[in-house]
Amino acid sequence: MTRYTIEKIRSIYDLPITTLIYRAQEAHHRHQDPSGVQSCALKSIKTGACPEDCKYCPQSAHYNTFVESETLLDTASILSDARAAHEAGATRFCMGAAWRKVPDGPQYESVLQTVTAVRDMGMEVCCTLGMMEEEQAVRLKEAGCSVYNHNLDTSREFYQEIITTRSYDDRLETLANVRKAGMEVCCGGILGMGESKEDRLGLLAELANLDPQPESVPINSLVAVEGTPMGDQEQVDGIAFVRMIATARILMPRAMVRLSAGRTEMSEELQTLSFLAGANSIFLGDKLLTTPNPGQDEDSLLLEKLGLRNIHPDEARAAQGREATTPVILAG
Ligand code: SAM
Numbered sequence: 001m002t003r004y005t006i007e008k009i010r011s012i013y014d015l016p017i018t019t020l021i022y023r024a025q026e027a028h029h030r031h032q033d034p035s036g037v038q039s040c041a042l043k044s045i046k047t048g049a050c051p052e053d054c055k056y057c058p059q060s061a062h063y064n065t066f067v068e069s070e071t072l073l074d075t076a077s078i079l080s081d082a083r084a085a086h087e088a089g090a091t092r093f094c095m096g097a098a099w100r101k102v103p104d105g106p107q108y109e110s111v112l113q114t115v116t117a118v119r120d121m122g123m124e125v126c127c128t129l130g131m132m133e134e135e136q137a138v139r140l141k142e143a144g145c146s147v148y149n150h151n152l153d154t155s156r157e158f159y160q161e162i163i164t165t166r167s168y169d170d171r172l173e174t175l176a177n178v179r180k181a182g183m184e185v186c187c188g189g190i191l192g193m194g195e196s197k198e199d200r201l202g203l204l205a206e207l208a209n210l211d212p213q214p215e216s217v218p219i220n221s222l223v224a225v226e227g228t229p230m231g232d233q234e235q236v237d238g239i240a241f242v243r244m245i246a247t248a249r250i251l252m253p254r255a256m257v258r259l260s261a262g263r264t265e266m267s268e269e270l271q272t273l274s275f276l277a278g279a280n281s282i283f284l285g286d287k288l289l290t291t292p293n294p295g296q297d298e299d300s301l302l303l304e305k306l307g308l309r310n311i312h313p314d315e316a317r318a319a320q321g322r323e324a325t326t327p328v329i330l331a332g
Pocket residue numbers: 056057058059096097098099100128129130131149150151153189190220221222223224225261289
């Protein structure tokens with residue numbers, strides 16, 4: 001497998017924007033269905049009171065935010081949301097819990113039951129539940145979860161300024177457990193936390209050098225929430241955001257690159273540039289985990305204007321596995 005150095009990644013990230021987008025488009029057309037966008041629904045199944053101190057997160061118990069804590073939701077109430085999301089066109093249902101690590105016992109048994117029921121509805125199931133042991137990962141996979149989301153968020157160096165209650169290596173260990181259990185990895189990060197360009201390049205290096213690379217890469221723009229230490233952070237520069245997406249697309253051509261949190265603050269044009277840079281997935285619905293997301297109507301209208309269509313993850317996989325039909329014009 002190619003190992004990407006920071007210098008190599010910088011040389012891509014710093015390309016003239018015209019060439020950068022062209023290279024990203026080339027990778028997108030070779031390895032993805034260029035008209036397809038995967039829509040994932042998000043549901044917070046256990047909200048708030050999280051013991052971790054992630055400085056960006058409204059659900060951390062360390063900060064006083066608008067989030068009202070809730071205990072784990074029962075299977076029936078999650079299923080009614082899953083059904084609605086399915087009807088609204090979501091093809092992947094991602095359940096998030098504000099846990100430091102997956103608990104053993106009745107709560108986990110209930111999550112496993114819910115996973116199976118959502119899978120049986122015909123949607124692909126993704127979970128993000130915090131750190132996880134290998135045996136817990138194996139059980140999750142057996143219950144029908146195909147993907148686990150666990151973000152590295154930023155570079156190894158900047159990480160310790162953002163979170164002190166766990167380490168980068170803890171994160172990598174959970175990602176390894178997810179792989180050992182045979183689930184796909186969804187792993188990305190956040191821009192706009194005060195990180196430098198070097199930190200962004202560092203995150204890209206960590207992601208692109210994972211072996212195998214993640215199947216999904218969510219790129220979040222920080223949702224600055226009052227009460228968190230990042231409540232006053234300014235919105236990340238749109239062009240830097242687009243460069244990040246395009247570089248991710250070039251480095252990880254087979255991954256679904258997800259234009260994740262922060263879309264309510266983005267113009268249609270910035271979202272469009274992100275699609276041009278290689279993003280091919282979004283979160284659907286008017287809420288992320290706890291913060292707002294553009295509603296269904298707004299998103300359908302935008303996709304329609306752009307001539308993009310909703311695709312099922314299996315359709316996307318088929319497209320990714322196909323033989324290349326476009327010649328490589330620029331050398332890597
Ligand atoms: N507790 C689990 C964990 O940390 O892995 C799962 C839920 S956690 C909310 C999932 C991801 O959401 C985080 O890793 C982070 O990347 C993202 N996130 C949380 N708060 C955010 C915010 N304010 N803006 C953008 N992304 C955020």
